[in-house]
Amino acid sequence: MPFDNAPTYDKLIFELSSPGRSAYSLPEPDVDVDAARSQIPAQYLRQEPPALPEVSELDVVRHYSRLSQLNYGLDTHFYPLGSCTMKYNPKLNEDMARLPGFARLHPLTPELLAQGALRLMHELAGLLAEIAGMDAVSLQPAAGAQGELAGVLMIRAWHQANGEKRTKVLVPDSAHGTNPASTVIAGFEVIEVKSDANGEVDLGDLERHLGPDVAAFMITMPNTLGNFEPRIVEIIEMCHARGVQVYMDGANFNAILGISRPGDLGFDVCHFNLHKTFTTPHGGGGPGAGPVGVKSHLEPFLPVPVVARDDGRYRLDWKRPKSIGKLHGLWGNFGMLVRAYTYIRTMGADGLRSVSENAVLNANYVLKRLEGHYDVAAPGPCMHECVVSARRQKRLGVTAMDVAKRLLDLGFYAPSTYFPLIVEEALMIEPTETESKETLDAFCDAMIRIAQEAESNPAIIHEAPVSTPVRRLDQTKAAREPDLRWQPKP
């Protein structure tokens, strides 16, 4: 939190409202408003203007500036939120996305007048295909979960085209919640595959489930315990031998850039989270983008339209009879594509490989420094993130959540807590490559201090956080008595 000697700001924009105050600047009409209004049936018109706030421009600027100060963001704090890859978002990306030719381009502009945008999309799809070892990429999915849905629907369509009706999708018990959720929307039954003690896929359990009714196996690589599945090639071969397609959840792609390519390993489909690996900002929850890459046998099923190039001209290709259909209202989150393209062109091949190497180095360094103080969920070395457990601390009455809250007081955002579900009291730490050794040392010092406090002074942890704008919130009240919108006090 920034230095501030005022009491913590506690206002909603509605509470600043004063009748008659305004912040807008719109021209006087140069045409007849009443004539237009008279052409619309009265029952279609609003009787009372909506009860939006009436505030000045400075009210708005100060209010949202103050609200921003109630947040930890990556620009202000180390943000080791595992599996989210909260790496630095280069400012150059923002300038490029805001060039008028990109930011102010209407999506239904005639294609001949949008060649630069289409070319950027075509090139980015090619760059991502090379990075993943895939044959084709659709940029349309708006987020990783939408990419998953696209991928699973393509697998479904492929089986159907082969005259097969397969009804189940296998998902490890360590998977992100989006995997089963996307799978169910695609019309499949989800079957959980067990992980072994190291958090790797239990091959015996996988073998048991690999029946003729299985359409796909969906797996995160590296896995959600931060490890590269050492037998991944074998797993994929096992699946393919049974006609099962293999999907890679690309949430952890940041670990393997230039090191290993899912397409080479045999994966049939993978998605990319541009907001993780390719430095588009997370925006407090989005927007992201979740392009999906496929091997050639799945290419006919990609969502329409696909950006095509003929004779040096780029166009949207809609004539794809096997396509699963359309996924995004337009062409995808183009603004995010500009940022990711900028990043890849900034880094080049060597740069991207260094990204992953440094991400791996940083995570292993954190793991090493913490292993004497917290239980380690899986033996190292890890890839770009590590999972530790507050199991030991819990016996002293300090949970993973408590550790997280104490970290907030010590100046850090918290790791992911209670994920993956298979690790008791999990704390999933992802430092990313953009953090320096000094920052990692400060974070590890804080984690170690908390482990020591758990033994000597757990009360201080239970009190935490005390330095944040609010302290621990009553979640039960929030769920039991949902208050989801502001109402004026009577």
Next chain:
Amino acid sequence: MRYLPNTRQNQRAMLDAIGVHSIDDLLKKIPPKARLSRPLHLPPALAEMDLIRHMRQLAATNADADETVCFLGGGAYDHYVPSPVNHLISRGEFFTAYTPYQPEASQGTLRSIYEYQTMIAELTGMDVANASIYDGASSLAEAALMAHAVTGRGEIVLAAGVNPLYRRVVATYCQGLGLRLRDVPAPEGILDRDAARRMVGGRTAALVVQSPNFYGCLEDVAAAAELTHAAGALMIVASDPANLGVLEAPGRQGADIVVGEGQGLGVPLSYGGPYLGVFAAKQEFVRRLPGRLVGATVDIDGRRGFTLTLQTREQHIRRGRATSNICTNVALCALMATVYLAILGRRGLARAGELSMAKAHYAAERLTRVPGVSLRFPAPFFKEFALRLPKAPERVVARLAREGILAGIPLKPFDRKLGDGLLVAVTEKRTREEIDRLAGALTKAVA
């Protein structure tokens, strides 16, 4: 490398601490046959100045809405965005945060979302709004899935005036669950109510109507809601919230779920995304809503605070039984809309809507004076309308583009029966002079 702070000395010290010789030793779990044995084939890294030059060249080949006079709509509109919107959303504390899983350190994001939920509920006339979905099309798809879950019925009936791109997205989302989609014809540009009455029945989960619809026409939502409710189905209304300073809230016309594209509320055109999926519903469906919700509560000292709530609906808790698979959404676009609506406020949104409406009506009147040009549909419209042209609209559009005017959207790719149709949108940004220029250029182009 500028985004990678570890120096060689740092790396050495860290490797020593870990107890390995090199970074490669950390990758030993990756079997050799799983490794890439060559560098990626990517274009060489560009220095910042060279990259900027390249990007400006790419951007310059696009006809953006600043360089041209833009009458394009069809779901994305060239509305004015006040300066503070970009400044405020660019603050790093908003821009570089993520989902507020630790509410104590995320009150800024949470409070702004709570404001957003309040504003959207107010605009749409609904009880609750979620914290946003990717875009208008996926909001509609989520609404269809929700109607299916609520009613247990397997058929979604859509008015033919619903944006055809949205309908394709709904079809994609519904294919896995085997939901049947049926279209009610719109021979006059709006819902054929008798046909709708025949089609909406005991198997119907929901009737979907968009108003103003893809052709710009206003639908009689109240009448549609009445026949929908008579069949025990839900009424889903797709609506552009930017119009709701002037147009009646769908909630007061009988909607059970309101969805829409919120791009017009301060979100850049950006060639189609990221946009803002609006989703609002009646209170009784609150535990069925897709996506995130922020609620007010108190902390242990009794102070007001905000937190994500009712999370047992969401994928990270409920997994395969979640109401939706959405995780990363478009929170920053929701913040753009919140700041935009705060700036325009009670009267400004109505003023922007009035200006768009009035200029669109002026344009329609002016353009239909061009010989051979007429309104395609007789229904009342708001800020967008379909014309019938005496010459192929694609050619007219191409010709006017050479004069710096993006005249509209040819309707043929969306509906073959409308081969002579051109969809024209007019926002508050267009001036009378620009409209007159369009009319003049169109006169020449069709002569």
